[in-house]
Amino acid sequence: MSTSSDKSGDSPTPPPKNADASTVILLLGIAGDTTWRMFVPVIGGTALGIWGDHSFDSKPWLTVIGLAVGVVVAGLLVRNQLRKDVSK
Template sequence: MKDWFDAFQVLQLGWVVALMVIIPLLVGLWLDRRFDSAPWLTLVGMVIGILAGTFGVVRHFRRNYSAIDAKHSRHKEEDE
């Protein structure tokens, strides 16, 4: 059951990154159409999305990777 929890955390990370990149990009596209400023606001949205996605991944790994690694290390030691 704990392995499923680890798998869901990885899937959650994928969705978080995708949404953090796509939402600012779409907002940038919408603003460019509204203010006729293409492609500048789209590029700003893309940069914001990439930065947000990167920080989201770093934050996620800082929180979860050490705990997951410790669990797998314990399982590996038990198997030996």
């Protein structure tokens, strides 16, 4: 019965300190990427619809169509992003 000073099986080794920072940066990058994919098409479609309504005096139809198209485009962009991230 010899006692060994090797305790490598007792506790796992902690991750390096820079792993926490890189995880936070990665998550912030994903959040930022998803945010622009959601808001740019919706705001852009709505803005184009408002401009079209003022130009062609068709209130509120072009705004509603622009908003709907923006939501669909945003959904497609986020879906494609999720598929790409999951396949990694």
